[in-house]
Amino acid sequence: MHNRFMARAIEIAIENVRLGRGGPFGALVVKDDKVIAEGANSVTATNDPTAHAEIVVIRKACAALTTFELHGCDIFSSCEPCPMCLGAIYWTRPQHVYFGSTAADAAQAGFDDSLIYTEILQPHGKRKINMVQIMGREALEPFRVWKNQPGKLSY
Numbered sequence: 178m179h180n181r182f183m184a185r186a187i188e189i190a191i192e193n194v195r196l197g198r199g200g201p202f203g204a205l206v207v208k209d210d211k212v213i214a215e216g217a218n219s220v221t222a223t224n225d226p227t228a229h230a231e232i233v234v235i236r237k238a239c240a241a242l243t244t245f246e247l248h249g250c251d252i253f254s255s256c257e258p259c260p261m262c263l264g265a266i267y268w269t270r271p272q273h274v275y276f277g278s279t280a281a282d283a284a285q286a287g288f289d290d291s292l293i294y295t296e297i298l299q300p301h302g303k304r305k306i307n308m309v310q311i312m313g314r315e316a317l318e319p320f321r322v323w324k325n326q327p328g329k330l331s332y
Contacts, residue, residue: 182207182253183277185215190230190255193217200288202230204254206238206247206271213250214238230254231262235269245332247271256283259290260297268332 182205189203200218207213216234220226231254239245247269257276258266266274280290292305301308323329 178210179253179275182212182251183255183275185212186230186253186255187277189215189217193219193230198222199228200230201286202254202256204230204234204252206234206250206252208242208247208250213241227261229259229262231258232265235265239269245269251275256280256288259283259288260293 186203186205189205190201191203193199193203194201198217199220199222202218204216205212205214214234214237216230216232216237218230219228219233222228231252234252235247238247238250242250248271250271251273252266252271252275254262254274254276256278257280258274259280283289284291296304296306301310
């Protein structure tokens with residue numbers, strides 16, 4: 178069963194390239210052996226740098242299931258998720274993630290995420306994109322309001 182879902186993710190990736198819609202990445206969300214959502218990379222088609230296949234499919238699956246978490250779901254991705262997608266995957270809490278090719282394979286095709294992994298470990302001021310904290314004390318207020326908000330939906 179898992180091979181069938183991975184084969185479909187790979188097929189979506191190939192179709193996406195052949196149709197000129199975006200990069201060579203496809204993904205599915207599956208629950209109880211049923212496909213909930215399919216998605217492909219649409220970064221260039223939508224001018225949205227966050228429109229990676231995993232992000233697209235997570236958005237579709239959450240909308241279909243009317244939830245912000247994917248408990249009991251599996252994600253099948255044609256390639257190992259990048260740092261952004263990995264973050265989104267952890268936020269949605271699926272049961273499993275299955276991937277085909279590796280980040281090293283993607284790098285050889287021109288999709289290299291190694292800079293991001295390196296940058297995360299750097300102090301803010303030493304990153305290639307300089308990050309400067311300002312108004313840190315004032316920016317704590319939204320957290321204080323959140324902590325005191327009755328009836329909030331934690332996530």
